Amino acid sequence: MPRVTFRFYEELNDFLPAHRKKVDFSVPFKGKRSIKDMIESLGVPHAEIDLILVNGRSVDFTYIVKEGDRVSVYPVFESLNIQEPTRLRKMPLRRTRFIADVNLADIARLMRLLGFDVYFQPNLSERQIIDISLQEHRIILTRSKKLLKFKTVTHGVFVRRGDKERQIRDILDRLDIRDQARPFSRCLRCNAPLKRVAKDTVLHRVPARSRSFCDEFFVCQSCDRVYWNGTHVIRMRQVVARILA
Ligand SMILES: [Zn+2]
Numbered sequence: 001m002p003r004v005t006f007r008f009y010e011e012l013n014d015f016l017p018a019h020r021k022k023v024d025f026s027v028p029f030k031g032k033r034s035i036k037d038m039i040e041s042l043g044v045p046h047a048e049i050d051l052i053l054v055n056g057r058s059v060d061f062t063y064i065v066k067e068g069d070r071v072s073v074y075p076v077f078e079s080l081n082i083q084e085p086t087r088l089r090k091m092p093l094r095r096t097r098f099i100a101d102v103n104l105a106d107i108a109r110l111m112r113l114l115g116f117d118v119y120f121q122p123n124l125s126e127r128q129i130i131d132i133s134l135q136e137h138r139i140i141l142t143r144s145k146k147l148l149k150f151k152t153v154t155h156g157v158f159v160r161r162g163d164k165e166r167q168i169r170d171i172l173d174r175l176d177i178r179d180q181a182r183p184f185s186r187c188l189r190c191n192a193p194l195k196r197v198a199k200d201t202v203l204h205r206v207p208a209r210s211r212s213f214c215d216e217f218f219v220c221q222s223c224d225r226v227y228w229n230g231t232h233v234i235r236m237r238q239v240v241a242r243i244l245a
Contacts, residue, residue: 001028002067008044009074011174014160015044015145029065036061039073045148047140047156048075075174096177099133101126101142106164107171108141112191113236114168114243115182119191126150141171165243172243183240184218184227192222202226 003026013021020042029038035054036046051074052059065071099119100108108120119138126147133140133155140156142148148156157174159167172178186193197219203211210230218227 001030003028004038004065004067004069004071006039006042006071006073009072011158011160012044012048012073012075014158015048016042024070033065034061035059035063035065035071038065040149044073045145045153045156045158046151047148047153048158050074096175096180097136097138098141099129099136099138101129101140101144101147103143104141104159107159107167109188110164110168110239110243111171112186112188113183114240115185116177116180117186117191139175165239168243178244181240181244183244184233184236187220187223187225187227189225190220190223192220194218194227195221202228 005024005026006020007024008016008020008022019025027038027042035052039049039052040046046061052061052063053072053074054063054065054069056070097117097119098108098111100111102122102124105120105122108118111118117138118141119132119136124132126144129140129142129147130150130152132138134152138155140147140153141159142156143159145158147153148158157171160170161167162170172181184194195218197217199215199217202217202219205226206214206217206228207230210228214228214230216229219225220227
């Protein structure tokens, strides 16, 4: 039977069994098989993949494998020292926006704290998450490999195990978007941007103890919640500093 040699890079190895991680391995195939089909049969969701090289040349998902091909598979957003690679999708999404799946409420909130646009609703179905991702060009954040394997998913990031801050650092590093963080610019509750307002317009809505020593006040443009730089922010600043350190 004809065979193809695969090698997966970086975090794509998380999807492989131990004996296939970070090594070349060969896989037999029968008949006409697309590269996408073969990669998914090895357990790696296509949404995690950004670049496929066959014998050193970039190909798209429809490539039909041939006897003796050597295939290198790279993860989404990985920065690569390869000249003019063909990206599989219109990447990168320059205004990076997200949709978090129903299990990632804490991640959504912390990413909003950093200023990232993260859509989150606690009761969305997988279908709805995918639809919103496609319509609004949002990258799906999920701990579900099953969700990332849906054919229609184009942009997704598998969120690894770990504490919350580490998970977020991992997401930011994989997408290389740390410098896009704008801490304290977004409503933690509804994801809308905050707008700076004059102190006297919101003073009556702020606790007395904060009125005297705070000068900067912000209002959510969607839910009208007031934010100010009070003592409660110190802990949040520490969280932000740790994540972006
Ligand atoms: Zn709000």
